[in-house]
Amino acid sequence: MVKRREEEWQRYYAAWPLKRPVMAKVVSDYFVRLHSHNFAWIHSLHYGVLRAHLYFRPTAPAHSTHHSAVSHLSLAVPSSATTMYQAGYHQNTAPPDMAQLQATMRSIELACSSIQMHANPAAAEATILSLNQSPQPYQACQFILENSELANARFLAAGAIRDAAIREWSFLETDYKKSLIRFCWLFIMKHAGSHEGYVQAKVASVAAQLLKRGWLDFTAADKEAIFLEVKQAVTGSQIVDVQYMGINFLESLVSEFSPSTSTAMGLPREFHEQCRTSLELDYIKEFYCWAQDAALNVSHRIIGSDSAIPEAKVCSAALRLMLQILNWDFKGKKNAVESSKRGLDVYCGDIKPESNFLGRSECILVQPGSLWRDVLISSGQVGWILNLYGALRQKFSCEGYWLDCPLAVSARKLIVQFCSITGTIFPSDGGYMQRQSLVQLLSGIIQWIEPPNAVLKAIECGRSESELLDGCRALMSMAAVSTPLVFDQLLKSLRPYGTLTLLSVLMSEVIKCLMENLSEEETWSWVARDILLDTWTALLTLDSSGHNDLLPPEGISAAANLFAIIVESELKAASASAFSDDNEYDYLHASVSAMDERLSSYALIARVASGATIPFLTTLFSERITRLHQGRGTTDPTETLEELYSLLLIAGHVLADEGQGEIPLVPKDIQAQFTDVVDADKHPVVILSGSIIRFAEQSLDPEMRTSFFSPRLMEAVIWFLARWSSTYLMPPEENKGNKSGENNNDAQVRLEHSKNALLSFFGEYNQGKLVLDIIIRISLTTLVSYPGEKDLQGLTCYQLLHGLVRRKNVISHLVSLDSWRDLANVFANERGLFSLNAAHQRSLAETLALSASGMKTSEASNQYIKSLTNHMTANLAELSCKNDLKHIAQQPDILLLVSCLLERLRGVASASEPRTQKAIYEMGFTVMNPILIFIEAYKHESVVVYLLLKFVVDWVDGQIIYLEARETAAAVDFCTRLLQLYSSHNIGKISVSLSNSLLSEADTERYKDLRALLQLLANLCSKDLVDFASESLEAYGVSISQVVFMGLHIVTPLITLELLKYPKLCHSYFSLLSHMLEIYPEVVAQLNVEAFGHIAETLDFGLHHQDGEVVDLCLRALKALASYHYKEKGMGKVGLGSHATISKDPGGKVQEGVLSRFLCSLLQLLLFEDYSTDLVSSAADALFPLILCEQNVYQNLVNELIERQTNQMFRLRLTNALQSLTNSNNLSTTLDRVNFQRFRKNLHSFLIEVRGFLRTL
């Protein structure tokens, strides 16, 4: 048989006459290198017959053994090989068996082609997988790489080398590791010209990964040796392909070492971090220089030649590598001296030192540090790359080069990247050198974008837009590294106008383009607009130092012009879209929230020129209103309404910032202008706000409302009022400037004066109350007079009203207003607002209850809450007492009434504050009995059941920590009864429906119920953590922990495995459980067998859950249980008692103790199963006390594990590793912090040591 194979091999070899010498050379080359000490295996080399031992084991799964590929493979492995394999661990010592390498190669090739043809892919995958997972497949893989004609097979072989080497790294010999890397390197060099580039790229990346894996082990000399060859290839070689591959290798190396793009190797994060630092310190600059040399060397040839030459490929690869290196996240040695020097340098303010600006378009600041100065700045790099690109631009008409050819693209990208270089790389010369460099860059870039109208015309006629877009990006990068003044100056040396003017003109042109092509599917103008908008944002947002220079006057007028064009285009777009009906629904929602981002950038532009732009907005607004009134009854107002809608949004953004939960201040830019305004009522901001509020007030008139105030316009009005009022309405006193005036500077005083005038105009003692009253009346109108307009009412409830009651100085006035009392009265006592959406009713109830803290005394607040809720609780109580409740409960009108009332009570409950706590407790106490009655009456109406549960959850959440012991006892008793009732209704219940979607709805409802119940238990738990009661709970015989455990016992049977698939439910269940076990292990010990068994089973289930967080929770619970048991035992107590020794499974069979069971399954998990490395630490914390508790069991397990290991060498390693797991690092048997830490370390190294071979065998 062997004979026949040899013949085949010779035939095969002969069929490749050209490759023959190369092949013989290669084969001998690396085999000789690998086995230089053992020549015995070389058998008549001139026949090309090599005997190689096959380390490749067929491990195809049983179910696919019938497949031909696999059976072929099994045949290919002679019994001797199998026995050799079983005999153990032969590293590079056995002679390679040519025939077997052949066979392996063919089986892999077969698998590859059958996957491609989709013939029995499972079996083919198994074959390929078995190559990856077999121990030491290197020779086979190398053989395939060298010999296979099938590119896919070579690709897979490279991957297999990587997988195996990473897995077996810890027990490969150092020389062998190096030889693997060398093999890969030689391979890519030798096959640099191959057409299947992806194979070379893969091999290069394998080499890079292996090099990284060994980075900390290899000596500097080892690395030098490797990089010497790389350098030779990249810079010294005259062969284009070799240079190209060398650069390619460096590219994969850099991306491997960069944390964001590195491949996982199952090693701790520190490893990656160390590699990163080491590369940055020692090599990355050299790499950059090599790439630069390579590019320089070929660039003159490219410039000199009239048509495309192959060197262009090298040049663009080199530029790409340079770009990649400049993208590196330089940490550098943060030189303290240097940075403090910069801090002293007064001129440094000119250049933003480290901006935390993060635009939507990506713009990464490049801060390589001062070490790079010679390479990037002093060497005239900028001039060279600009020249290169300039020369390329001339050639775009030639064949082979065009605007988007790879070389042009990478050159432009590099130029853009050069624009964002900043930081200590520039000397502290007041930013002079950086400015010089930016000016130089701008002189090149300006040709891409100027003159804007001509450039845009050309693009509309079909020219590629990429140069324009890159030009815009370059402007953005420059904006990110400089202040507005510096930015504006840059162009002054080249042109009679500044950069801001150019930016403004360019963006105006882009927006005009957008306006003309509103409907067209041209995306470039959108992209250009967004980048330019980000440029403005980068210029105008305050940097970290908080100060921002004003723009020069020329810049301000440029901004004003631009804003006028922007508003014009927005209004045009608005009126054009007024009648469009397509995806109206999406637009409606997108309008207020998603447009936000763009509008806030517009607002930045408007604010720097607010002297012009705010009066401009006022004019536009009054024009539209006049038009509306003039056309009343005669023309269709829709277009004007849509324009007003847009104007309201724009005005809102310009005047005020989004609070995001805080009280926003008047924007700085607006404060800083208008210093000459003396009378508050002539202040442009006051005029604009006033005209909008007066317009809004007109909506109170029913006639005006029906003719003009469409729901959509009203949405904008409410949105504006919400946003505006949080900044300008009754601003807190402390926002006003210091009147004492530390700076007696005249301008400063005038500034303070105009600011205070603006702030006090709508203040508490001026127009504030009047405006507040108007706002409340408008809100009531939207709630009552716009039936069914959910979005509008949502805005009113959540944004406007809720925003108002959050502010202390507003609510004290609010509660004294008649309009607010009207609102409360309508809500509490009339049925009108039942027609609101349920969630809105809840929010309104919460808002009204929150306003109670505006009352002067606590009595008044509680009285207010009582009057608000009395009617509602009485209503519920009365209903629950009705004799025919069972019959009427399910009538739709009663159903609606009950759910509305419950939603409202829930809203009030979630507004619990110390001041109103008493009244809210009483409210809940009054409805306790009704709730239990309703739970019974509505047991089939899951919607109501859910509301009931949620009310109780929120009420307990708000109340529990304040309750006195007696009240707590009542609440806890109530909760227990609720749980029992719920469980008795639902356990063993099967609902059916013909409809699948109704069934899954029923599942979802049950899931929501259970989640609410778990929340309830968790809320009860908090009583043990925070408690404001004056006496202790024990006096009333209440133990929170026992109650919660009982609750868990009631709830657990309702939770099915099916329901645990809902991640939220699963998380809250396991976090509650592990919390209980951690805090109250002693209560667990007292549980009965059934309850304990339940918990143990649950933990076991959770331990094997796929969600890492759940596993982590279970591990924490296990740690707590085992530690408790161990400590108690140490003190001579029983600990977990019988649970630890014997436990019964549900079938009643006696099982081993729970701790030893968990010890077993945890070890099994750690050694043989898949898990995230993040879990190792918490697993160590659980394993350590478990081992201490069950030392005998552990010893038995360990012995068994060692017994099972047949391979002598592995057995020895395993024994040693197990030994040091429990003995190294001075581990002792006390459970303290230090020991836990030691054990964690031990377990980490133990797993790295043994998991590699335990998992494969």
Add this chain to the structure above:
Amino acid sequence: MSDEEHHFESKADAGASKTYPQQAGTIRKNGYIVIKGRPCKVVEVSTSKTGKHGHAKCHFIAIDIFTAKKLEDIVPSSHNCDVPHVNRTDYQLIDISEDGFVSLLTENGNTKDDLRLPTDDSLLTQIKDGFAEGKDLVVSVMSAMGEEQICGLKDIGPK
């Protein structure tokens, strides 16, 4: 669809079969609604507008609670819809007859013999098997607009 339209069915007692008017905007997912004369459970509600500056409409997708057929309706959200009175009653199961009818024990001690076994296979086998094993079974019967159907099952036997 007029706002004040009520349906009275002659078969069962009036109280149980009424429908009630309710504003469309207040009908939520998982609530009930009458579409094309059928009692349905709402599985999806979405709102849209008639033109940009028009009023909101509700778009209901609902499932007939008896036949599981999917029905849809669009109603201006300020208008009223009919909401059926859906009642569910528990009865203890006494007997299953040969011809597919069940015999149920009512609250006042009478029997109710006019309900067929459900067509749903899983419920059917569970009822039959459970009954054969001698378990105490309670069935829930859902009724609305004059129709009745067994919709659920619960074992209340000794644990």
